[in-house]
Amino acid sequence: MHIIDRRLNPGGKSLANRQRFLRRAKALVRSAVRSDSKDRNIKDIDQGGQIAIPLGGVREPRLRRADRGGTREYVLPGNKEYLEGDEISKSNVGRGRGSEGSPDGDGEDDFRFALSADEYVDLFLEDLELPELDKRRVSDTQSPAWRKAGFSVSGSPANLALTRTLRNSLARRVALRRPNRDEIRDLEEEIAALEREGGDRVRLMELQERLARARQIIRRIPYIDPLDLRYRQFQPYPKPVAQAVMFCLMDVSGSMSEHMKDLAKRFFALLYIFLKRRYRHVDIVFIRHTHEASEVDEETFFYSTATGGTVVSTAFREMARIVADRYPPADWNIYAAQASDGDNTSTDNETTAALLKHTILPLCQYFAYLEVAPAEPQAGFVRHQSDLWRTYEMLRGEEASFAMRRVRQRSDIYPVFRELFQRRTGAEGAASW
Amino acid sequence: MVMVSEKPKLLFDRADWDFATIQRIYDAVEDVALRELGLNTYPNQIEIITAEQMLDAYASIGMPLFYKHWSFGKHFAQHEAVYRKGLRALAYEIVINSTPCISYIMEENTATMQALVIAHAAFGHNHFFKNNYLFKIWTDAEGILPYLEFAKNYIAACEERYGQDAVERLLDAAHALRSHGVHRYPRRKGPDLASEERRERERLVEAERTYNDLWRTVPGRKSVSRAAADEERRKALLELPQENILYFLERNAPRLQPWQREVLRIVRLTAQYFYPQSQTKVMNEGCATYCHYRIMQRLYERGQINEGAFLEFLRSHTNVVYQPDFDDPHYAGLNPYALGFAMMQDIERICTEPTDEDRDWFPDIAGSGDPMAALREIWADYRDESFIAQYLSPRLIRQWRLFHVIDREEEWYLKVDAIHNERGYRRIRRALARQHDIGWIDPDIQVVDVDLTGDRRLVLHHNVLNQILLDEDEVRPVLQHLADLWGYDVLLKEVEADGSVLKEHAASPQKTFS
Structure with a gap:
């Protein structure tokens, strides 16, 4: 046994049939929409909804017996009073006998069904033979827009604000007196020169100590700290609703x-x-x-x-x-x-x-x-x-x-x-x- | 078999379900159905669908794929309008007579309802499809889905090639005659649906291969010999009288193109596929209802569903088999579910606790003690008409208080012909059986004569029963379609059994197919 979940299959399998039906009944549907729209409130006109068209236009005829005439026989359940040979006057049978004649309800005069809002308006506008209105512009569009909304300390890497981050980094490095690359290089050159020439040993030791401390500081204070990071931030803002x-x-x-x-x-x-x-x-x-x-x-x-x-x-x-x-x-x-x-x-x-x-x-x-x-x-x-x-x-x-x-x-x-x-x-x- | 009967366990205890629940339910139902009821089914395939997809399925006569036609869109719109208004709930399931047997079940159903639906469709209907003789003769469970696929593609290809309007007009005409596009009696071997597409291709290739324009110019002598043939011979050649009008047109209509004949064939074969279903409504639904009732009861007895679920089941079961009395405002004919279920329960009773009356009426099954064996045999070998004619018991007639009424047009009263008494049983049974006889329900219309060498007028007879004529409003458009298909005049006579003609309808082609 297989269980198959068809719920995710695309629906609207009978859409093609529906379109054929609407095309077939177009003239009828159009006039139905026209007369229906007369009775509607203006605001409801683009709502879609039930319409009724005469059944004759979309009838599917087939050969079948007439509903009346001839000799008919019925077997019915629920006899209460009748005995064999009883005669029941036809005039007071009324509805009680049920309708054997039209089992599938074909007897109705009108065929009712629902039109979607789009179908309704399309038919309505088609009826009006409007020009291609969509080409006309009316100033405002209504898509929600995003705009910059300052910076934040968290966000996606894609939104990293580089300049802002580096500016923070620089300020911090300056404030904490983190030696920069040039200072280190100067120290190293001076030490190298002293060692080469065998100069002032006290000076040399002092320089070496300063270099060591500088390197220590560099290790301790990162070039870019998470603290420096800044991200560009965006906010949706409602463009004025047209x-x-x-x-x-x-x-x-x-x-x-x-x-x-x-x-x-x-x-x-x-x-x-x-x-x-x-x-x-x-x-x-x-x-x-x-x-x-x-x-x-x-x-x-x-x-x-x-x-x-x-x-x-x-x-x-x-x-x-x-x-x-x-x-x-x-x-x-x-x-x-x-x-x-x-x-x-x-x-x-x-x-x-x-x-x-x-x-x-x-x-x-x-x-x-x-x-x-x-x-x-x-x-x-x-x-x-x-x-x-x-x-x-x-x-x-x-x-x-x-x-x-x-x-x-x-x-x-x-x-x-x-x-x-x-x-x-x-x-x-x-x-x- | 997952379920072990000595260790009962609830299959579910809430209304919601998941696929594991469905699997558990299925296994338990299968256990009861196959081991205890002895059903014999096609493999099952259960598909879960939404309400909208159910509506889609309704629109194409329940088949998962079908060719496109506006009338299906109309039915969809109709069902949708009714459904959206909340007037009618959707069916819980649709089941398709194919291998594997596909049952559509709706996602809205509760777990109990899914169990009911699986028992009803996947086992009840499935068993009936596989075993009933009508389905064996007329349908091909293996081939139906591939054939529908072929039909869909073929008609789409025709639309591509000859235009949507031409195909639509042809289908309109064919659909109008659909109810008279079936063979009512088995002919030679049933159509081999699986090879239809291949054969159609081969026919085309052969036609192209042997095509020679010269043949067109060779003067024929056939017409001379044809003219000499007497009427008997002519009728024999055309297989007249012929009740399958679409078949006759497909074979003999002078002006149809090959593709048009093929489209007629598609409509006729799909109509034929549904033909058994219309003759076995009471039995088919009765079988499915009886099976689900037995199965659900067993599940409850085995402790696999709890009281709440069982009550929920009983509630919807009683709704299904509700039969209002004739004077009830809800009465709309006999409910096939109710009648079938009641008769089958009655047979169960006759087998196990027969009365003397039952022994008189049903000597071969009364007291046999094995209702399932009797029922399985009945499901295999009967259709509604014969089933009722044979197995409607006096007890059930009394219980339902059935009575038989005759309505003669010329009388001012309805006559009560029979009631539930000794004198009436057989008459009621015969009348009810006839009410379910398709030969009695559908008008008997046959092609009786045509002179192909003369004016080619097609003559049909409607063999009138009980002086009931055809519906005039319907005959006219159908006959027009028929004349258009035939290409020449058409005459339909309504004939009494004694040969007197009550009424004639005639139509001339207005817009032929060619």
Whole structure:
């Protein structure tokens, strides 16, 4: 008998089969991911998880008998009351008889399985036809770095700090009056000369004694003592964690329809994933506004309605306040995306423009304005320019970190998103990022 | 034999185990299994795997290596989803009918469970694989792993050469017909799996060696003689009627390439390998369960496992052989473990403490005093259907309170045909046996005619039993696959025993293989 430990064998033996399965069911999985992502919170979008696809697409048909019809016989355990010849009405058999028909559970309508986070995001992004985002740089990397942290008395030989060690050694030798090589050589020469010439014997003896003592000292006091050793020391230090905060600003006044909110949500979700792939930590702040602005949670942001006029500048004030409060621009990369149908109280336009230009844009890495329009274009072929659009138009091109787009349909979102982020690499370079 | 019976010693006293523990358990189990129960097994190989590897193994029908196909990925995803949700625990073991007999056991199992699993799989199933006549006829324990290796490499090579899509489409079609790709009755000698690869190579070499382009241009006269052949002769040449559809296609489909025929052959041979398992579920599991029960009981009696371990064993054993009543919400058909185990225990009782009734019903084994000899014989010579038809005792029918119900489509009621009384025993037994007869479970579909020189339409018959037709939703895609493989029209008739046609399905090729 052999016992074989297979636990250390590489797992994922069926990975190839799984990939084939996903490829096979790609269209189905993709649409499942698409509809699933609509119901998810933004932050959960890159979590992977259960999805369900219609069973029909990945069915494995085989020849088998139908579940109903014909004459069937059953042998069942646990008879309690029946006698031979009894007739049991079919209508009250119900579930009790068990399901003989589909032994392997093939009867279900949906095929459920789990996608890993990577598979999910890949499918999600593929759905969006995003450009090769990885090529884009965002300034900070987050690898932990090592830096010199002085010297220590212990360490690995490879880190021996030679100069420092020798300096210590020299100081000690000087302090302890250890004779150096030159002094010994001088003594030896003088002794040799005296012996050759047969000079002053007292002097000779004195010199010999000094030489002997010097040699003794050298023996006693090492050139390099363990005491002298110094090692370079390194410490890991956390490079400032690249973190980002994303502000979602949205007009929630009555004129924003569900459709518009859905468009906005998808845009925010994209931006979130995009940032998430580059920053270790991404905060999201939701600010909704009517004629006044407030910070809310995601649920409220997308799903609760509020009534009131539309004063965009309130949202900017709120955002500036939150930034000052919690997100010092020195430590945080700040992104903002604003979604609106373009309405604004006409008296507010000037304030808004000024706020945006002088307060918000200097804070932000990037500010995207997304104007969501109803799915059906309005009648008339003169393109209607909204208040906000006209207001922002003035900033366009002036500020490098500002972009604005209009979307009408869900399918517009991805191209617009792509365009927004592509353009910036080309035109403005990396400077402002 | 390491264990000396006069000096009982606990094999383990805690739940955790190491390889020395496994070895000790194995030796003790082997001692009981071989010396006391007289089992005869293939050499064992026990492999310890993780839960994830167990899922992997599930996905490839339990085999350690298999060719690649998306459907296995689908099954993996399915099992994984269920497992991760915690709806279902994984099997404790998977055992493979090969020499050496490979048992996978999971690292999560406690020492007691490992003992149970070793007794169950490495001795119970192993003995059954080695001795049952169906496995002897249909499977080749020596050759299966090398053959699967060949199959895997061959299909990978085909993918390399003809593209993944072409191979995948072919496998889809072949898998759809897999359940009708087995020979149900022994033909000439079983396929020699070990030499498959060599023969395939030789065939190719021979084909290349004798290739001469001139033959293509020589006008043939064969067609004239073929046309003259009468229908009888034609059918005899094509071995019709033929129930093994994949075999028929492999031999006769006009437009398939050699490699496509070989792929059909691979699918058909692997289906054939699993064919005995589907006919011996009750016996196979019953045998393994009975063995583990006897062995664990002996280990406890010999003082080799303590009360705690024995209780743990009993708990999981009772879970395995649990049979809810028909009106219980948990009821999902008869549990083959429970039925097999109960019948085998019953046989043990008949051998040792027979009643007068038993002597009437089972004169040849009642009171023989040697249940193991009787059981060993039964395990060797029966399959589920014949086993139940012969050995389901009246006492067990009473104990389980089995009853037989007939459901006729045109009636508004279910009729109770038989219950556990003198009049009902034989009827219940016959009905239950038939419920386990593969010829009764799988629809009987045969290729009956094709005119190769005419329009080449392939005609199949489904011999309808009890007016149960085929599942329409399933027939259509399968028939489409069949038409694509065949390359010409296909007609499937559902025929009653009296010859009347109840329903016809037809399909024309849309995307042929060529």
